Amino acid sequence: MEKSVLRKEMKRLRREMTAEERKIRDEKIFENLTTLSRFKDKKWFYIYVSYGTETDTKEIIKYLLSLKDKKDIHIAVPKVLGTEMEFFEIDSLDELKKSNMGILEPNNHRLVNVKDVEYFERLNPAENVVMILPGLAFDMERGRAGYGGGFYDKYLNRYGADDFLKIGICYDFQMQKYDTIKMEENDVKVDMTVTDRAYY
16 A cells, blocks of 8 residues: 555544544553563653644653653653754653644753763663654554654664664554555664554
8 A cells, every 4th residue: 555545544544533442542552562571671762742643652751751750761752853853851741842733842952862972872772762653554564654754764864773672653453464564765664563452
């Protein structure tokens, strides 16, 4: 299926969910992700702030922030700057402000990246940094269809995709279990996908 057609279909299916169905599915994704050892053992969490019909991440972010008093962990969320995307560390959801598009973005200047040799080389990024990626569809070969802007692909190619454990989260109906998503040369695959029903 062409990416444009796939994106349109997945958006339609997400819109058609009832509020109750969405709540149940989001709660299950939260449970499946936060109990996953590959996720919870990390020190840095790069995670998107959900918008519209996306899989909810606000409860996941709240949960991670609640752990900061007990564990040495850090949470970073994205902000689009022109044609690029950067991540900024936050200590509270109060640091997020709505952009012109209505998307919650960090309103501070605490830019972080895994090329900060002085800190991240000691940390060993490949073992300690996880990125939670949004997507309209994922497949069984770890392919991902985003929204078409290429922000995550560009970011990961710029900073080194291998320095992140890349986890996609989505509703199970967004998994393409019998089709593969056409991936371009610079498209970055996820390492695994977590849904409300399973791990892929």
